[in-house]
Amino acid sequence: MFISRQHKIIVIWNPKTGSQSIHRYLRLNVPDAYFGPAGHEESEGKAHWHIPLSRIMKENQITAEEIITYRIATFWRDPIDRFLSGYAWKQREFPDLYANMSIREYVETEQYFRLQKVYLADRIHSFDEPRFPIINFDSIWTWFNFHDYENEFRRLA
DSSP states (O other), rough: OOOEETTEEEEEEOOOOOOOOHHHHHHHHOOBBBBOSOOOSTTTTOOOOOOOOOHHHHHOOOOOOHHHTTTTEEEEOOOOHHHHHHHHHHHOOOOHHHOOHHHHHHHHHHOOOOOOOOHHHSSSHHHHHHHSTTTTGTTTTTEEEEGGGHHHHHHOO
């Protein structure tokens, strides 16, 4: 997550959509950039948290009335491409556990990446009601296409 209270923008990090690159850019170019509480490797305000909007609001004390004054952005990615990217990442990062695991075994574990829906519409599952049904997010939420990353990165910047 990224918040700039001065610019009234929130960027939600959807895993496997280039969020580390955007994080680095915003960290260097936005003076009031806030990325969340300290992580295991990051200092306060510099962490890289993959959390949905409802949790961002709760942890940063942003009310439903206030959220409509923000612009919200996140990248989306083809679900199969995103899944395969996550599978390859797990195999690289945790070879002892995943190097010899088939895709079928990977799908059957609890370790595969969550659906994008939680990062794109703040819903736990596709059929859940939105957490904030009174807010019309269509007017304040922009989705950027990961498959046109270079142009979409420029548009976000």
